[in-house]
Amino acid sequence: MPRSIDAPTPIAASDTETDKHSNAWYDHDGNETVSHTCVSSGSDGSHDKLEKAPLSRGRSIALVITLTGAAFINTLSAQAVVIILPAMGKTLNIPDSRLQWIVSAYSLTFGCFLLLWGRIADIFGKRFIFIAGSIWVTLATALNPLMPNEIAFDFFRGLHGLGAAANVPTAIGILGVTFPPGKAKNYAFAAYGAGAPLGSIFGSIISGIIAQYSSWKWVFGFMAIMAAAISIAGFALIPNSDDSPTLAAALQGGSVGARLKLVDWTGGALITVALIALLFALTEGNVVGWQTAWVSNLILVSLLLIVAFFFWQRRLEKKPDGRPPLIKVSVFKNRQFTAVMFIMGLFFASFNNFLVFATYYYQDYLGYNPIQTMLRFLPTGVGGIFVSFAVAFLLSRVPTAFMLICGTFSVSIASLLFAVPIPITTSYFAWGMWAMLLSVVGADITWPCLTFFTSQALPAEDQAIGGALINAVGQMGRAIGLAIATAIQTAVLAHERGVSVENVGAVQELDYASLLSIRIASWFNFAIGVTAMVIVCIAFRKMEVIGRIAPEPDAEGVKEEHELRSRA
Structure with missing residues (x-):
């Protein structure tokens, strides 16, 4: 008989007051530890309607692989095109100054539509939106390489990001409501958390191999095949739910219109336009110059829209009988939840910048071809697989604060190794390989802890928007961090070459100014990683084990945890 995952048991709130807006057990002064934060249960005593029947062990594993695939292909899609940018620019006649938009068009739509799609998924059903x-x-993705010119190509990259904004946060929501607290959920979130950083890493590896031996168009072909497999697997594996209406039910019962009225379109428009303005300004700032008037004006407008969004969400939250807000802003009164958002932004900026500037170092400064660059990234892919399994085991055994400190410290040291003046003749195995391994150790430890905490801190009906929020914060951190690091690198290049920022040019092979600019930018990446670690030390110094498996009640009370583990 196949091993099954037991149906979830709701966690009772003892003497701690339940927050009426979030249904999570914590005090708004932020003094409670995460052990008091849990996923709320429905009034019927079930964890969520998605888990009507136990899932077999095989189906659970296949489901986790499918949902992890969404996170994996998302970051792979952003990173894979970096190595093949010159080839795409040559084929489509795109000047170097606009090549960045092949990357930015995807990141822009993905980051800006996350929150809106997350709330739509919670209202219309996570399974439907994911598929x-x-x-x-x-x-x-399949149509993208067939586009004949720059505008059409960038447009389909944007459409790709729009679809990813729908399925990536929804995957977190499905995991959050499908698996009850316990060992299965720990392994599920550890696997999912490893998917995003591994996607960034394997993006460079897979793209390098394909670019070396075939056309760059097959990079998109590979991604399309993988996305198709995820679509089919999602249809077959994700449990059905009554709150995910079929098309027939929607047409007969008019449920689509009723559900559309539940979406906060005003809030969605405010935050989407705000993020589009902010990301566009950050993307173009290093191209046209930060002193350009419209760049600073656009940033100011985006900040004003974000403030307006905040007050609009607070207004909706104070009306419990009205339309629900996209985000319950009261959750940010919890110190640890707010700290998690800051840590995610800083950590992802540090990790993403490390990958970008490591690529600059090997491919542009040292002049390696794509396959040689890929080989330098190979330890991250191999090491990441082993680390993800270790993290799944440690989530229920090691204090989460200690894991987060180790994760942010590892990412910081990876950047530090590229910042210090190590002679370029030094063997790759003496420092480069260790930097790669430390980066993936840090990413595969930190990401699962942060996503798991976010899921645990929100009720079942907000799981998809929680996934959207943590991803949106990561995207904002990535965009802001890369913009600042690029500005620093460009300023150093301009100073060393004695030219203006607008005429600085690209990183050149074995050029001292180029090497110095990469090292100083890496110092910035090290600094933001250390900042994330400091926040962990301050906000989570009393944090317990977030993935601790609760003891099961018996006829005489509660069993000791070591008995539960010995029986597992």
Whole structure:
């Protein structure tokens, strides 16, 4: 008989007051530890309607692989095109100054539509939105390399990001409501958390191999095939739910219109336009110059829209009988939840910048070809697989604060190794390999802890928007961090070459100014990683084990945890 995952048991709130807006057990002064934060249960005593029947062990594993695939292909899609940018620019006649938009068009739509798609998924059903988003990604990716010119190509990259914004946060929501607290959920979130950093790493590896031996168009072909497999697997594996209406039910009962009225379109428009303005300004700032008037004006407008969004969400939250807000702003009164958002932004900026500037170092400064660059990144892919399994085991045994400190410290040291003046003749195995391994150790430890905490801190009905929020914060951190690091690198290059920022040019092979600019930018990446670690030390110094497996009640009370583990 196949081993099954038991149906979830709701966690009772003892003497701690339940927050009426979030249904999570914590005090708004932020003094409670995460052990008092849990996923709320429905009034019927079930964890969520998605888990009506136990899932077999095989189906659970296949489901986790499918959902992890969404996070994996998302970051792979952003990183894979970096190595093949010159080839795409040559084929499509795109000047170097606009090549960045092949990357930015995807990141822009992905980051800006996350929150809106997350709330739509919570209202219309996570299964439906995940499958629809995955199909959208498949079609956009398959058609992308067929576009004949720059505008059409960038447009389909944007469409690709729009689909990813639908299925990535929804995957977190499905995990959060499908698996009850316990060992299975720990392994599920550890696997999912490893998917995003591994996607960034394997993006460079896979793209390098394909670019070396075939056309760059097959990079998109590979992603389309993978997205199609995720779509099919999602349809077959994700449990059905009554709150995910079929098309027939929607047409007969008019449920689509009723559900559309539950979406906060005003808030969605405010935050989407704000993020589009902010990301566009950050993307173009290093191209046209930060002193350009419209760049600073656009940033100011985006900040004002974010403030307006905050007050609009607070207004909706104070009306419990009205339309629900996209985000319950009261959750940010919890110190640890707010700290998690800051840590995610800083950590992802540090990790993403490390990958970008490591690519600059090997491919542009040292002049390695794509396959040689890929080989330098190979330890991250191999090491990341082993680390993800170790993290799943440690989530229920090691204090989360200690894991987060180790994770942010590892990412910081990886950047530090590229910042210090190590002679370029030094063997790769003496320092480069260790930097790669430390980066993936840090990423595969930190990401699962942060996503798991976010899921545990929100009720079942907000799981998809929680996934959207943590991803949106990561995207904002990535965009802001890369913009600042690039500005620092460009300023150093301009100073060393004695030219203006607008005429600085690119990183050149074995050029001292280029090497110095990469090292100083890496100092910045090290600094933001250390800042994330400091926040962990301050906010989570009393944090317990977030993935601790609760003891099961018996006829005489509660069993000791070591008995539970010995029986497991």
